[in-house]
Structures are given as structure tokens and as C-alpha cells.
Amino acid sequence: MAETIYDSLTQLGGPASIPASPDQAVLETVRNPHPGTLYLVRFAAPEFTSLCPITGQPDFAHLVIDYVPDELLVESKSLKLFLASFRNHGAFHEDCTVGIGKRLVDALSPLWLRIGGYWFPRGGIPIDVFWQTGEAPDGLWLPDQGVAAYRGRG
Amino acid sequence: MAETIYDSLTQLGGPASIPASPDQAVLETVRNPHPGTLYLVRFAAPEFTSLCPITGQPDFAHLVIDYVPDELLVESKSLKLFLASFRNHGAFHEDCTVGIGKRLVDALSPLWLRIGGYWFPRGGIPIDVFWQTGEAPDGLWLPDQGVAAYRGRG
Amino acid sequence: MAETIYDSLTQLGGPASIPASPDQAVLETVRNPHPGTLYLVRFAAPEFTSLCPITGQPDFAHLVIDYVPDELLVESKSLKLFLASFRNHGAFHEDCTVGIGKRLVDALSPLWLRIGGYWFPRGGIPIDVFWQTGEAPDGLWLPDQGVAAYRGRG
Amino acid sequence: MAETIYDSLTQLGGPASIPASPDQAVLETVRNPHPGTLYLVRFAAPEFTSLCPITGQPDFAHLVIDYVPDELLVESKSLKLFLASFRNHGAFHEDCTVGIGKRLVDALSPLWLRIGGYWFPRGGIPIDVFWQTGEAPDGLWLPDQGVAAYRGRG
Amino acid sequence: MAETIYDSLTQLGGPASIPASPDQAVLETVRNPHPGTLYLVRFAAPEFTSLCPITGQPDFAHLVIDYVPDELLVESKSLKLFLASFRNHGAFHEDCTVGIGKRLVDALSPLWLRIGGYWFPRGGIPIDVFWQTGEAPDGLWLPDQGVAAYRGRG
Amino acid sequence: MAETIYDSLTQLGGPASIPASPDQAVLETVRNPHPGTLYLVRFAAPEFTSLCPITGQPDFAHLVIDYVPDELLVESKSLKLFLASFRNHGAFHEDCTVGIGKRLVDALSPLWLRIGGYWFPRGGIPIDVFWQTGEAPDGLWLPDQGVAAYRGRG
Amino acid sequence: MAETIYDSLTQLGGPASIPASPDQAVLETVRNPHPGTLYLVRFAAPEFTSLCPITGQPDFAHLVIDYVPDELLVESKSLKLFLASFRNHGAFHEDCTVGIGKRLVDALSPLWLRIGGYWFPRGGIPIDVFWQTGEAPDGLWLPDQGVAAYRGRG
Amino acid sequence: MAETIYDSLTQLGGPASIPASPDQAVLETVRNPHPGTLYLVRFAAPEFTSLCPITGQPDFAHLVIDYVPDELLVESKSLKLFLASFRNHGAFHEDCTVGIGKRLVDALSPLWLRIGGYWFPRGGIPIDVFWQTGEAPDGLWLPDQGVAAYRGRG
Amino acid sequence: MAETIYDSLTQLGGPASIPASPDQAVLETVRNPHPGTLYLVRFAAPEFTSLCPITGQPDFAHLVIDYVPDELLVESKSLKLFLASFRNHGAFHEDCTVGIGKRLVDALSPLWLRIGGYWFPRGGIPIDVFWQTGEAPDGLWLPDQGVAAYRGRG
Amino acid sequence: MAETIYDSLTQLGGPASIPASPDQAVLETVRNPHPGTLYLVRFAAPEFTSLCPITGQPDFAHLVIDYVPDELLVESKSLKLFLASFRNHGAFHEDCTVGIGKRLVDALSPLWLRIGGYWFPRGGIPIDVFWQTGEAPDGLWLPDQGVAAYRGRG
Numbered sequence A, B, C, D, E, F, G, H, I, J: 001m002a003e004t005i006y007d008s009l010t011q012l013g014g015p016a017s018i019p020a021s022p023d024q025a026v027l028e029t030v031r032n033p034h035p036g037t038l039y040l041v042r043f044a045a046p047e048f049t050s051l052c053p054i055t056g057q058p059d060f061a062h063l064v065i066d067y068v069p070d071e072l073l074v075e076s077k078s079l080k081l082f083l084a085s086f087r088n089h090g091a092f093h094e095d096c097t098v099g100i101g102k103r104l105v106d107a108l109s110p111l112w113l114r115i116g117g118y119w120f121p122r123g124g125i126p127i128d129v130f131w132q133t134g135e136a137p138d139g140l141w142l143p144d145q146g147v148a149a150y151r152g153r154g
């Protein structure tokens, strides 16, 4: 097929193993095909898992990431591998969620970004963490993430 | 009002404190107004709590009880007090659910009974317990209890 | 319009006040237009209310009635008035639900009938009552009533 | 029937085959019957499919388009054919969604438009894309699109 | 395109007006492409309306039809026109639902058929009607129709 | 009963046939019992049907009307008859929805009004139409109409 | 137990019959334990019923009341009895909903109040009524009442 | 990694283009790792599309396939490609659904198989098709497919 | 593992019994790992129970707490124990909900906090209580708590 | 506390790290407190993850396990650790699900057991696997697992 903005990518298409840690993961980017157009990209990642840094037990979360691209888009396979790199990494809920958001900000320099972390309950009490880089840009369409509230049983 | 099948009750109407333990709770009964008619009575009790006998931590459950009365109905206020008597009582999930069912069988001698215990998750894994006294009687109408499955987050 | 099976009815079409009690209500019937055909008629009555015979306080229920007509159908306006006649009548949950079913059996002599009473909670515990006249006829299609389980809050 | 604003249309009513590509599709318009009235038209298109430009594999999306007509309405059959023209066309998620929106803007010169693209997951992570032409006009009624969040399994 | 089992149809493809009454509607059929294979075809028709034969007021229903073809399939456009022919026709709920089922039985001679009529409430009480031609054939897969129960408000 | 604001009505209570067209329908009004109080009245009309002016085929919609009364309320039976008068009337989706809203504005001179038309899909794509008379008055409580988004199948 | 802000109440704890009419009902109050703190209290009352003043037929509604207390809280048992006093009282939907709100305003002098009345359908069309005393106070947290839209059947 | 039952596969892992037609698609199989164990495998395929053989317009369906393996499992990437091969292929709803089931039976010789096809509406009426090879084996656990019923709008 | 901000905690990790009363519970804190970053932390606590101070009967609630940390985070196990300490403590709904919020404000000095208390019904009427410390900070992302409205039965 | 059936356990209460592989995990058991009583225990495990043995990429599943104890119950913390031991283990969906079921059968010798594996989609197509040890015992109450069907987007 024709030359594309994806030609420089190293992880897409070929086999790619899970990075051993978030530090070793590489967030790759592609040029935004609509620079100057204010739009939102949302990723839902219901398959996130990390470890509790105190007990070593697995934690699970459903993450949703919203961002407004400036010059760069994140390449989605590299995002998937970055998220998978937390598999054997210890991280607290609040820190991990905000940290993933900041890592994306570093890689993409987006016009705006937010991340919601919806964690599975521990001790009967789930934690959600919500961070954004600031007020959303004027004129942006920003739907609710719509993740269901936790309700226990019954 | 007129004399009723409720006249012998001691807990209904007046103030009644929570029994200190299940042993001290009294399940009161009234005469079945439709003896010989095969019908089902269902109680949903989403406000159940007991203690973990190992750790002393609170446990919570949504209980649903179905029974087919023979000569007796359970008086619902005494049922409420009986369930509340587990508040400071230690009980394992499997044992507690089946035990409540058996206690009701002793008090009511119903034609048939079942109990579903839908417990809040511990360690990320909720336990449900389902017990019935045997095959449901022929000709009984027995709808599903319809309690939603646990799904974690997202 | 043409003469119909509804011509003998006294309550349909004209103004009709709520009967003062169930005893004064009249369940009117019309001839089954498909005698010999085994089919089910379902009424959902989410607007049912009666009084507690002990306390005089209002009770509310969602009732669902399923029946298989033999020679007669119940006329639906007379059914509505019959149900409304419980408005200032005292009745226990179990008794009232089964009693309404039996009253319909008397009026219709149906091939089969069942009634589900889904009562609003008292003391945190709702009661459901399920009665049917026996095993459903062979070859009848009988869908679940599909009324949601009670779940408290959250 | 009477002469209508639809008389100039070429695709409506007769047989119409899928255009071979978006370039060959024609978005037809009709005069807005309520010019000067600020109202919103919403199309939900759950039957959208295109191809991945890298792998050639099919992609699927649920699209929802909202716009405020100025002098023109889009004729809905031509919209359907335009969307169907992506069937064998390669397009990235972000680019495709914004591009469809811009194509409609070119054809309709609406007072305002937005498009939401809700794409099926790839690599476990669905992408949603949200674009609008700017702040919605003052006084416009603009309900949420209400498309459910992705949640994986369970 | 190639000659098909649809070649004899008179309503498909061309313009077709709503028949003035059910009597004037024609249910067209095509040969079953899998004769001797026991399978079920389901139609959901949420756009059904007729008139009350007493008051002349409109009635609405959601109909679901399940059948097991023998030698014939119903052609779906003729089914749509047949259902639309009740638009200005007076029909009672019970009679109309069963009557539509019987009309399809006459036209298709299916191995088995059932129809569920889910009518909008009148007087606060909706009526559902369920009819089938008899026990479903052994070995047939017959999912629940899954139409939500009526619940009033709240 | 006592003299009321409803005494001048001509359609309420007695038998009333469906007007032959919207032009022949009469929207009757009653005096607002709370003039000077800013409140909202909502009607949900899931039983709306009209005809396609091109093909003559039936269309169906779920309409929701919100308005803030000034001196007049619409009498609900006359509203029902007005909506029923579209039964054999040809109307495009966008035009019909906005037109019903404007007709109500003419009859009621409300402080504010909006109408949402949620039309059943044609060609796989449903159309929704949303119109309001302008910004809602300051201090008005205006909940979302909460009508579910269309989602196709699955 | 210790002396409380509830000591002056006359209806709480003892038996209390339904007042014969709203006029005879007494809304009792207790001192706000958090005066000067801006918070919201919500009551959901799905068990409301009154009579139609024209026909005498029962009406049903689901009411939700939100208020911001100033110096007084409403005592909830007296609220329940007040609502029950409409049982045999004639009241139009719009008038009744707004009137209950105004009665509470008289009794509580709250900083702010709103009431939503979600009425069961009559003639296929339910009415909702929404009233508030004015703009909500700055800094108040005021969630949506979240009552489901009416949808008829299917 | 170690030699596996997947070693003979030709489509898995490498790039694979969509077969031009169902005839050219190859359903590959692997050995059942639990032969002699009666278990069920379910595939949900919400991304299915084909063409109408009469009009050439796209059709969409949500397919769910259940089977009990004997000696072979279907390799899931080859299944995905087989389903994608209908993209530019004309097929009627009833024929297509049953035909896919029979093609899988030919390839797998399963102990039992069923397929549900849930098609998007045409003319306002969706079609579902349900076929199974016969009665399910005794002792098989066979949950409902749980696909929501179509409901139009509102 | 490495030294962490959790090193000073006394309740985490070891066995911890339920404090006898809220006064005896200790809310422990840890340093905020992202000071200066405006983000929200949400806890859902569906397992809350206290006693009615008048009757001594158990009350149940689903609590949701949202806060914006300044220098401190609450340690979640100490939060769980604090909430559990209400188990045998008498507290009115309005007072208890606001009081828990204020206790957290004292312990955390957050930039902002809100608490929603969703109480199970008593007398057929549930109470919700909503309190926040003031307007949410500019630029904060604050999703709706999304707790379902109470609806009684049906 | 008193001596219990849990006294022989080695993993409960103390710290326990994730076993390196399923082979190294130990499923511990306790004596069934109700031997001879036919009841069902259900575990829902929405936090399951393993690796694809071909690609090394993470897989996720929601597992639900139902069993009827004979002499032994599984200790739930050891079950949690056993499931967590698949975290870095390669396993195919069909094999893994059935294999977990068989491992539990070996450890518990239950009267009956079934396991449902609901896997997250790969290639747009999720796989579910359902296995049980045979027909459920007569007289057992066995509710549906109630896990929602996958539906893609929209």
C-alpha cells in the first residue's frame, strides 16, 4: 500500500513482546492527519493489570484515556504494549493512574488529556481516580466516559 | 380491628431490639391463610451483615428466601429481627447461608424452601451459595431469583 | 359498529366509580373469540394499592396475572375496577395476592391461571407471592413475567 | 403526490448501487423546510464498515452524526449510500471519522455539525473519535449521544 | 442477478401501497432453501398499530412472530404490508394477536408457529397475548423472545 | 364535582373520534393553575405514527414534548387526538417534528417549549430531531429526556 | 436514649393513621443538625396515589423531592403521612405536583427546593412535572434525579 | 515456544487477506485438547456483513455460534477470515445463517452445533434465525445466548 | 520492598479490629504522590451500616466519597475501619452523611470533598444526602457518581 | 477464637505471594460444614489473566465456577492464588478453562462442578467456554450464571 504516516513505526505489524517494565516501553507516535482540527480521541482499556507494591498481589483496572491531539497521535499498538508493561510492576492506584496520564502527556504533547482509572475493589471499596491536564479547550466535544458505578451485590 | 391470625405475636407492633445472637432470636409464625394451596413466598433481604469468624471483619450479603408454606407463615418482623441478629455474629459464607435456611425449615416445616446468598466480594471474588430442601413440588411456580451477576468494574 | 361480544357489558364505555370494596366489585366477562385455542393472556397492573389490616397504612404492589381462557375472557375495565376496589381495603400480602387469583378463577373458570404479587418493601424486606392453579397445560407458551428483583440501593 | 423539495433527487426511490468509493458517492441535499429555525438532526449509523489501510482487514464502527441545518438538509438515502461507499475503502479510525464529518460540512454548509465514531475494539482497546465544528450555537438543544461505553466482558 | 426463489413475487422491489384491510393483504411465500432442516425464523415488529373496535381509538403493539418453516418462507415485504393493513382496522387485542398467527399458519403451513403480542397500556394495564400452535418440535432451538415487562413509571 | 378550569372543554369525557387530519384537530387549553410559577410539563408519546409523503408507507416515532406554561395548559386528551390525527397524514421526519412543536406554540403561547422526535430506522439509520424555542428560561429545571440511543442489534 | 431534636414530635414512634386529606396532614420539622452547611436532602416516593378530580379514578405517581435545609428538616414520617393523605383526594397532575412542593416550602422555608412528579400514563401519554423554587444555590451539589423515561412497550 | 497443536496452521500469525468469497475461505482446525470431555465453545461475531442478493445493498448481523467439539476445534483466525469472506457475497438472511452453520459442521464434525443470526432491521422488521443440529447432548451445559431483543425506538 | 510513603502506617498489613465507635477510629494518611496536580479520588462504599438512634434498628447506606487531595491521601484500610466503626453507633441519615464528610475534611484538609449517602428505604421512602465543601475547583474533572435512583418494585 | 475447620490452612491470614505457575499453586481445602446437604457454591473471578502461548500477549477472562461440595470446600484464598498463578503462564482459551475445572475436581472431588470462561475478544470475536462434569444432581438448585453477552459497540 501507499506510503503512510505509519512508515516509521517499529512495533506495528511485527511480533512484539510485552516490555519488562513501563520504563522499557516505548510510546510511538504518528503525525496527526487533521492538525488544527479540535477533536477528541478516546481509548478504553478494560484489560489493565498491575501489582500492589506492598503485597505483590495483582490489581486490576478499567482505564479510559481521552486526549486532544496537537501534532501527534499515539500509535495504538505501542499504547497497548505500554499498558501491558505494568503487568509485573508495582504501583499504587492513585499514583499509577496519574502517572500513565503524565507519561502520555510527555510523549504526545497533546492540547489536552484526561485519564480515568476505575479500579476493582479491595476491602470492599473500589477506588476511582480522575485526572485531566486542565480545563478542556473551548469548543471541544467531550462526552462523559460513562463507566458504570460500582454497586457491590444484589 | 378484628381478631386475626396475628394476635399471638409478641414482636409485631411494639418496639423490638435486635437479638444479641441468632440463638436468641425467635422466629414467630402465623397460620397460613391458604392451607392446601401450593404457592410461593419470597423475601429479599439486601440488608444482611455478619462478621468473619477468622478476622472479625464485617461481611455483607444480599439474601433471597423462597418457601412454600404448609401450615405456617413466618411473621416478617420476626424474620427481620432474626436476620439482624447476625450483625455481631461470626459465620462463614457457606455455613451461614445454609444455616439460615435450615433454621427457617425448623421453624416453619414448609413444604419446600430455598435460600440464595449473594455475598459481597473478598479478595476480588464474591461467593454465592444456593441451597434448597430438594426438588421443588410439582405444580409450583418458581421464578428465577434474578439477582445480577457480579462483574467487577468497567 | 356491529354487534359484538361486548354488548352485555355494563361498566365499559360509561363512567364507572371505584367499587367501595372487593366484595362490591363485579368481574364482567366476554365470550372467548378463540375457544379451543390454547393461548395465554397477561395483565400487568403496576398501580395496585391496598391497606395493611394491622396498621391501616397503605401497601403497594405490582401485580401480574396470566391466564388461559376457556369460554370466557375477563373484560379489562371491570378488572381495573376490581383491582381499584382494594384501595381502602385491608389485606395481608400473601392472602391478598392468592385471593385475587382465586376470585378470577371463580369468575372465569379458566383452563389455568397464575398471579405474581411483587410488593414494595416494608422493614427493608419486600415480599413476592407466586401462585398458580397447577401445572401449566401441555403445549402452552408461558413466558417468564420478567419483573426485576428488588435490590435496595447502590 | 404534490411537488416537493425532493423532486430534484436522483437516488431516492429508484434502485441505487453502492458507490465504489467515497469519492464516487454523491451527497444529495434538499431545501430545509424550516430555515431560520435552530434545530438539530441526528443520524445513528450502526452499520458502518471500512478496511484497515495497513492490513486490509475489516473495521466496524457505530457512527452518530448531529447537525444544525442552514439552507440544506442531507437526503437520507444518499447519506446511506455515502456511508456504504467506505465498505472497500481503507481508512484509519481518527482520519475516517473526522473526514466523514468534513465531507458533510462541505455538502451541507450546516450551522454546526458533530460526529462521534465508536469503533469496535482492536487489540482489546476500542477507539472513539469525537469532532465538532466548534461551540454549539447558543440556544441549540443538544442531547448527549448516549452510546454505551465499551466494557469488555463480564 | 441469477434466477431465484423470489422470481414469482409481485410486491418485492416495486412500489407497494398499504392494503386497505387485512382481507386485501396478500402474504406471499418463497420456497424454503433448507427444507428438512429444523430451524426457527423470528420477526420482531415494533411498528404495529390497529384501531379499537369499540372506540375507534388507535392501539399499538410490539409483535414478535416465531415459526419453523416447512416448504415455505414468508416473504418479508409482504409480511410488512400485511401487518400495515391493520392500520385502519378494528380488532381486539386477544383476537387480533391470535388472528395474525392463524393467518400466517394458513399461508405458510409451518411446522410450528407462535406469536407474542405486547400491547401498550390502556387504563394503566397493558395486555400481552401469547399463542403457539402446540408443543415446539423436538430438537428445535427456541430462545425466549426477551421483550421487557411493562413497569409503569419510576 | 366542583366547577373547574376544565368546564369549557368539548372533547374531554365524551367519545371523540380521531380527527381526519392535523388541520382538523383542535388543541384545547385550560388555565394554568400556577401562573407565575416557572415549571415544566413533559409529555411522552410513544404511540405516534404518520405516513411517508413519498412512498405512503407508515412511519413511527417516539415523541417527547417539554413546555413551560404561561397562562395556558394543553388539555391532554386534545393533545392525544391531535397527535392521532397524523395517522393518515404524510409528513417528513424533520418537518413533522418541528411542525408539531410550532403548532403547540401557537395554541399555548408557552414561555418555552421543546420537542424531541425519535424516529424508527429506515434504511438502517434512524433520525432524531430536536427543536426548542430558544434558550430555556433562567431558573427552569429541565431534565434530560433520557430516551435511549438506537443501537441496531446484538 | 439522650434528648434529641426529635423530642417534640407527635407522630414519630406511635401509631399514626392516614390523614383524611392534605389539609389535615401536619408536616412536622426538626432542627437542622448542620445549619450553615449547604447540603441537599432527597426523598424518593414511588408509592404516591391520588384521585382524578374529574373521573374519580385513581392516579399514581413516582415523586422525587430535593431540598436544601435552612433551619429545619422535615421529619420523614410526617412527610410519609402527608403524601398518604392524597389517597382519597382529587388533584390534577400539574397542580398536585407543584402544590406538594409549595406546601413543603411553607413548612420548611428551605434555602431551595424542587419536586419532580413522574405520573403513570393515561391515554397512552404520561405526564412529568418539574418545579423548583429558582436557580439552585451556588456551590450546591445537585445530581440528576435519574428517573427512567417512559417507553411504552417492547 | 514448544511444538503445539497449532503447528500445521497456515493462516495464523502471518498476514492474511480476506478471501474473495466463502468458497475460497478455508476453515482450519486443530486437535481438541480435551477429547472425550463434553464442553461447549461459543463465538460471538458482532462484525458480520454480507450483501442482499436482490438489491446489492449491505446487510449486517450479529452471529453467535455454539458447538461441542469432537476431535477438532476450529482455529479462530480462520473462522474470522471465513466470516469476513461474506463481505462482498450475496446471501439471504435465512439461507446465510443456516449455511454458515452447515459449513462449520462440514469442517469440524462437531458433536453438536447451533448458530443464531440476529440481523439488523429492514423495513422496520429485523429477522433472527436459529438453527441447531438437533437436541443438545445430555449433560451439556448450554447457556442462553443472551442477545437483546430488538425494540425499535424510545 | 523499598521505603514508601506507607511506612508510618499502623493499621495496614497487620490484623485490625473494628473500632468500637467513630470516635475511636483513626483516619491515617499518606503523602500525596502528585502534590500540585489537580485530580479526584473516589471511594464507593456499598457496605455501610449504622443504627437508628431512636429505635436501635440497623440502617444501611451506599456511600460515595469524592475528594481532591492537597498534601495528604487517606489510607484506604483506615478509611474502611472508620466506616466500619459506625456498625454499632446511632446516627441520623442527614447528620451521619455530612458528619463523615466533615471528619474526612478534618483529617485530610483536601482541596475539595463531597459525599453522597444513598440510604435504603424506611417507610417506603429512601433518603439521599449530598454534601460538598463548596464549588469544585476550576479545571477539576468530576464525573457524576452514577448511583441508580430508587424505584420501588416492578 | 475457637478451633475451626480452617486450622490446618497454611496460606490464609499470613502474607502469600503469587505462585510462579499453576503447577506450584496449592489448592487448600476445608471440611464441608454441611456434608450430605446438596447445595451449590459459586465463585465469580472477573480478575483472571494469562498469556497467549503463541504470541506471549496477555489474555483476560471473567471466570465463574459452580460446584456442589461433597466432603471438602475449597479455601477461597488458595483459590485466588491458584487463579493468580496463571498470570505469566501460557494457555489457550478452551484448554485453560477446562483445565482449571479439572484441577478443582482433582482437589475437591465435588459431587458436581462446572466452569464458564468468558474471554475478552481477540480479532473482534470473543470466545466463551462452558464445561461441567455431567448432568447436575437431581434436586440441585442451579441458577444461570447471568454473565452478559458480548455486543461490540453502539
Ligand SMILES: [Ca+2]
Residues within 6 Å of the ligand: A143, A144, D144
Ligand atoms: Ca453524558
Ligand SMILES: [Ca+2]
Residues within 6 Å of the ligand: A153, A154, B046, B062, C150, C151, C152, C153
Ligand atoms: Ca442490594
Ligand SMILES: [Ca+2]
Residues within 6 Å of the ligand: B143, B144, C144, C146
Ligand atoms: Ca427468569
Ligand SMILES: [Ca+2]
Residues within 6 Å of the ligand: A046, A062, B153, B154, D150, D151, D152, D153
Ligand atoms: Ca471491563
Ligand SMILES: [Ca+2]
Residues within 6 Å of the ligand: C143, C144, E144
Ligand atoms: Ca425468560
Ligand SMILES: [Ca+2]
Residues within 6 Å of the ligand: D143, D144, D145, D146, F144, F146
Ligand atoms: Ca442524555
Ligand SMILES: [Ca+2]
Residues within 6 Å of the ligand: F143, F144, F145, F146, G144, G145, G146, G147
Ligand atoms: Ca436524566
Ligand SMILES: [Ca+2]
Residues within 6 Å of the ligand: F143, F144, G144
Ligand atoms: Ca442528564
Ligand SMILES: [Ca+2]
Residues within 6 Å of the ligand: G143, G144, G145, G146, I144, I145, I146
Ligand atoms: Ca446522574
Ligand SMILES: [Ca+2]
Residues within 6 Å of the ligand: H143, H144, H145, H146, J144, J146
Ligand atoms: Ca442466560
Ligand SMILES: [Ca+2]
Residues within 6 Å of the ligand: H144, J144
Ligand atoms: Ca436465560
Ligand SMILES: [Ca+2]
Residues within 6 Å of the ligand: E046, E062, G153, G154, H150, H151, H152, H153
Ligand atoms: Ca419496540
Ligand SMILES: [Ca+2]
Residues within 6 Å of the ligand: A144, A146, I143, I144
Ligand atoms: Ca455522567
Ligand SMILES: [Ca+2]
Residues within 6 Å of the ligand: G144, I144
Ligand atoms: Ca449525569
Ligand SMILES: [Ca+2]
Residues within 6 Å of the ligand: C046, C062, E150, E151, E152, E153, I153, I154
Ligand atoms: Ca411498576
Ligand SMILES: [Ca+2]
Residues within 6 Å of the ligand: B144, J143, J144
Ligand atoms: Ca436465570
